[in-house]
Amino acid sequence: xxxxxxxxxxxxxxxxxxxxxxxxxxxxxxxxxxxxxxxxxxxxxxxxxxxxxxxxxxxxxxxxxxxxxxxxxxxxxxxxxxxxxxxxxxxxxxxxxxxxxxxxxxxxxxxxxxxxxxxxxxxxxxxxxxxxxxxxxxxxxxxxxxxxxx
Amino acid sequence: xxxxxxxxxxxxxxxxxxxxxxxxxxxxxxxxxxxxxxxxxxxxxxxxxxxxxxxxxxxxxxxxxxxxxxxxxxxxxxxxxxxxxxxxxxxxxxxxxxxxxxxxxxxxxxxxxxxxxxxxxxxxxxxxxxxxxxxxxxxxxxxxxxxxxx
DNA sequence: CGAAAATAGTTTGCTAAGCTAATTAGCGAT
DNA sequence: ATCGCTAATTAGCTTAGCAAACTATTTTCG
Numbered sequence: 214x215x216x217x218x219x220x221x222x223x224x225x226x227x228x229x230x231x232x233x234x235x236x237x238x239x240x241x242x243x244x245x246x247x248x249x250x251x252x253x254x255x256x257x258x259x260x261x262x263x264x265x266x267x268x269x270x271x272x273x274x275x276x277x278x279x280x281x282x283x284x285x286x287x288x289x290x291x292x293x294x295x296x297x298x299x300x301x302x303x304x305x306x307x308x309x310x311x312x313x314x315x316x317x318x319x320x321x322x323x324x325x326x327x328x329x330x331x332x333x334x335x336x337x338x339x340x341x342x343x344x345x346x347x348x349x350x351x352x353x354x355x356x357x358x359x360x361x362x363x
Numbered sequence: 364x365x366x367x368x369x370x371x372x373x374x375x376x377x378x379x380x381x382x383x384x385x386x387x388x389x390x391x392x393x394x395x396x397x398x399x400x401x402x403x404x405x406x407x408x409x410x411x412x413x414x415x416x417x418x419x420x421x422x423x424x425x426x427x428x429x430x431x432x433x434x435x436x437x438x439x440x441x442x443x444x445x446x447x448x449x450x451x452x453x454x455x456x457x458x459x460x461x462x463x464x465x466x467x468x469x470x471x472x473x474x475x476x477x478x479x480x481x482x483x484x485x486x487x488x489x490x491x492x493x494x495x496x497x498x499x500x501x502x503x504x505x506x507x508x509x510x511x512x513x
Numbered sequence: 514c515g516a517a518a519a520t521a522g523t524t525t526g527c528t529a530a531g532c533t534a535a536t537t538a539g540c541g542a543t
Numbered sequence: 544a545t546c547g548c549t550a551a552t553t554a555g556c557t558t559a560g561c562a563a564a565c566t567a568t569t570t571t572c573g
Binding site for chain 3: 389392393396419420421431432434435452455456457458459
C-alpha cells in the first residue's frame with residue numbers, strides 16, 4: 214500500500230484532499246454557528262492561545278496563518294465573550310499578551326466534551342483504525358502547514 | 364495503536380481535526396485566489412459536476428452541501444469563466460442540467476497537473492505512508508459527510 | 514379542467530472572516 | 544531628538560455562506 218507514490222497519484226490525492234477539506238470546513242462553519250456561538254476561527258485561536266501560552270497578537274496571527282487585522286477581529290470576539298485576558302507586554306509598550314482565562318478554559322473543556330459536536334458525532338460511527346487515521350491526518354496537516362513560509 | 368478509542372480521545376481527535384481543517388482550508392483559500400483564479404468552492408463544484416455527470420443545480424447544491432442560492436452564485440462564476448454548459452432539463456421546464464464543457468475539462472486537468480498547488484507541493488515532502496494516510500483521511504471525511512442528513 | 518400548493522431557480526440583503534491600505538502609538542538607532 | 548520601523552487598530556473591500564421573498568413552472572385535486 215502506498216508503495217506507488219507517482220506524481221500523478223500525488224496530485225490526485227491533493228485534489229481529493231482539498232475538496233474534502235473545503236466541504237468539511239463548510240459543514241463545520243454551519244455547525245459552529247448553530248451550536249457553540251463561537252466560529253471555527255475563534256475556536257481555533259482560543260485553542261492555540263491555550264496551548265502556546267500567553268503571546269502577542271502578532272505571534273498568534275503568525276501561528277494561525279492569518280494577518281494581524283484579522284486576528285484583531287478574532288480577539289475582539291473572544292474578548293467580548295469574556296474568554297481571554299490582555300496584559301501589557303513588559304517588553305514592548307505597543308503590544309500586550311493574550312491569555313485564556315478561567316471562563317475560556319471552561320469553554321474549551323466544554324467544547325471538547327461536547328459529544329454532539331459535528332465531528333465527534335461522526336467519529337463515533339467509525340472503527341478505531343479509521344479514527345486513528347484521521348488523528349494522524351490532523352497531525353500531518355498541521356505539520357505541513359508548519360513547513361510553510363512562502 | 365488506536366486500540367483505545369475512549370470518548371475522551373475521540374472528542375480530542377475531533378478538536379484537533381477541526382482545527383487542522385479550519386487552518387488548512389484558510390491556507391487553501393489564500394492560495395487559490397493567488398494561483399488559479401478559481402475559488403476552492405468553485406473548484407470543488409466543477410470537480411463534482413465532472414464526476415457526477417450532468418445534474419441540476421439543486422442536486423449539485425445537495426452534493427456540495429450548500430443551499431441553492433449559494434450554488435446559483437457559484438454556477439454563475441463557473442459560467443462566466445466559460446467552464447460549464449447549461450442545457451434545458453427535458454423533464455422539468457423550471458430547471459436545467461449543468462455539465463462541464465471542454466474548457467472545463469481542460470481546466471480541471473490543468474489544476475490536477477499543477478505541481479505547485481499548495482497541497483501537492485507539501486505532499487511531496489512526506490513519505491508514501493503519510494501520503495497514504497492523508498488519502499484515506501480524505502475518503503473518510505467524504506464518507507462521514509455522506510452519512511449526514513441532519 | 515382549472516385553481517391552489519409545491520418546487521426550481523434567482524434576487525436581495527445580511528453576516529462572517531479573510532485581505533490591503535492607512536492611522537496611531539511606541540521603540541530604537543544615528 | 545528625530546526619523547524610520549514595527550505593533551495594533553481602523554476603514555473599506557471581497558468572497559462565500561445564509562434566509563426570505565419573488566418568478567415561473569409543475570403537480571395535485573376538487
